[in-house]
Amino acid sequence: xxxxxxxxxxxxxxxxxxxxxxxxxxxxxxxxxxxxxxxxxxxxxxxxxxxxxxxxxxxxxxxxxxxxxxxxxxxxxxxxxxxxxxxxxxxxxxxxxxxxxxxxxxxxxxxxxxxxxxxxxxxxxxxxxxxxxxxxxxxxxxxxxxxxxxxxxxxxxxxxxxxxxxxxxxxxxxxxxxxxxxxxxxxxxxxxxxxxxxxxxxxxxxxxxxxxxxxxxxxxxxxxxxxxxxxxxxxxxxxxxxxxxxxxxxxxxxxxxxxxxxxxxxxxxxxxxxxxxxxxxxxxxxxxxxx
Numbered sequence: 001x002x003x004x005x006x007x008x009x010x011x012x013x014x015x016x017x018x019x020x021x022x023x024x025x026x027x028x029x030x031x032x033x034x035x036x037x038x039x040x041x042x043x044x045x046x047x048x049x050x051x052x053x054x055x056x057x058x059x060x061x062x063x064x065x066x067x068x069x070x071x072x073x074x075x076x077x078x079x080x081x082x083x084x085x086x087x088x089x090x091x092x093x094x095x096x097x098x099x100x101x102x103x104x105x106x107x108x109x110x111x112x113x114x115x116x117x118x119x120x121x122x123x124x125x126x127x128x129x130x131x132x133x134x135x136x137x138x139x140x141x142x143x144x145x146x147x148x149x150x151x152x153x154x155x156x157x158x159x160x161x162x163x164x165x166x167x168x169x170x171x172x173x174x175x176x177x178x179x180x181x182x183x184x185x186x187x188x189x190x191x192x193x194x195x196x197x198x199x200x201x202x203x204x205x206x207x208x209x210x211x212x213x214x215x216x217x218x219x220x221x222x223x224x225x226x227x228x229x230x231x232x233x234x235x236x237x238x239x240x241x242x243x244x245x246x247x248x249x250x251x252x253x254x255x256x257x258x259x260x261x262x263x264x265x266x267x268x269x270x271x272x273x274x275x276x277x278x279x280x281x282x283x284x285x286x287x288x289x290x291x
Contacts, residue, residue: 007027007030007031007032007033008025008026008027008032008033008048008050008052009032009033009035010023010025010032010033010034010035010040010066011035011036012034012035012036012037012038012039012040012056012065012066013036013037013038014038014039015038015039016038016039016040016041017039017041018041018043019040019041019042019043019044020042020043020044021042021043021044022042022044022045022046022047023042023044023045023046023047023048023068024047024048025046025047025048025049025050025052026048026049026050027048027049027050027051027052028049028050031050031051031052031053032048032050032051032052032053033052033053033054033055034052034053034054034055034056034065034066035055035056036056036057036065037056037057037065038065039064039065040065040066040067041064041066041067041068042067042068042069043069044068044069045068045069045070045071046066046068046070046071047070054066054073054074056073058135064135072085075135075136075137076136076137077128077136077137077139077141078128078136078137078138078139078140078141080141082126084136084139100114100115100116101113101114101115102115114147116147118147121146121148121151122146123146123147123148124144124145124146124147124148124151125144125145125147126141126143126144127141127142127143127144128140128141128142129142140155141155142154142155142156143155143160154173158172158174159172159173159174159175160172160173160174161173161180162180168181169181170182182286183212183284183285183286183287184203184204184205184283184284184285184287185283185284185285186202186203186281186282186283187280187281187282187283188200188202188280188281188283189278189279189280189281190218190220190273190275190278190279190280190281191278192275192276192277192278193275193276194255194276195274195276196274197259197272197273197274198272198273198274198275199270199271199272199273200270200271200273200281201264201268201269201270202214202216202268202269202270202271202281202283202285203268204231204233204240204263204266204267204268204269204285205231205233205267205285205287206233206234206266206267206268207233207267207289208232208233208234209289210232210233210267210287210288210289211230211231211232211287211288212230212231212232212267212285212286212287212288213228213229213230213231213285213286213288214228214229214230214231214242214269214283214284214285215227215228215283215284215285216228216229216261216269216271216281216282216283217281217282218258218271218273218279218280218281218282219250219279219280219282220256220275220277220278220279220280221277221278222251222253222277223251223252223253223256223275223277223279224249224250224251225247225248225249225250225252225258226246226247226248226250227244227246227247227248227258227261228244228245228246228247229242229243229244229245229261229269230242230243230245231243231263231267231269231285232263232267233263233265233266233267234265234267240262240263240264240265240266240267240268241263242261242262242263242269244261255275255276255277256273256274256275256276256277256279257273257274257275258271258272258273259272259273259274260272269283
């Protein structure tokens with residue numbers, strides 16, 4: 001479209017959607033312009049010689065005026081200092097002749113590769129969100145994964161949470177600390193049985209390369225005992241080992257006692273209790289593996 005000293009204008013003041021084809025321009029002198037306030041969406045490429053600027057008027061519903069296979073209007077994303085642009089056609093990438101996204105295949109590997117320019121720690125994968133029928137100027141960043149492979153950043157004030165398949169918060173990172181339920185958890189009821197010792201197995205970690213920090217709270221009417229232990233499976237004699245870090249009797253009562261806390265061959269804690277009243281054993285464990 002056009003060949004001369006003047007700029008090329010591509011004007012859209014009406015609605016033209018679902019078109020197929022390419023638009024090629026040659027704009028010499030002043031940059032070409034995309035103008036209008038209608039809608040012009042083409043399943044094809046916009047390409048040409050010379051610069052072209054987009055001076056189209058944003059629609060009130062947030063939708064674009066011009067849309068090509070390789071072009072959408074460049075916008076500032078939310079309150080960031082980033083521009084949000086379309087993926088350009090092959091041959092126009094800052095990374096070379098190929099694009100950002102690939103099907104990644106080798107033997108039994110079937111994956112998706114995001115390939116970014118190796119020039120900045122800020123290059124990588126950004127995930128954001130934008131309201132219904134809103135353009136990217138209304139967007140908010142959510143998560144960033146650095147292409148350098150050493151940074152995962154959450155842009156939310158409540159931090160970054162990893163959830164398990166049952167949609168429970170396994171661990172949450174915020175302000176340099178983690179919370180949640182990163183390990184094992186059990187609550188075991190104990191019935192009264194005067195003078196008779198009862199044993200309860202609390203599932204631990206059975207890998208000898210994994211030590212774990214365990215917390216036990218045994219409590220009932222007028223009685224409470226808390227213990228913290230460092231535990232490891234497969235110790236001497238194929239049994240586990242436990243080092244008690246602390247014990248504290250909040251309430252000590254006649255007729256109830258925590259007789260022993262040991263480790264079995266599976267790395268689980270075995271708690272022996274004698275009680276004349278109902279109790280509850282609360283157990284929490286965090287596994288610490290190889291670094």
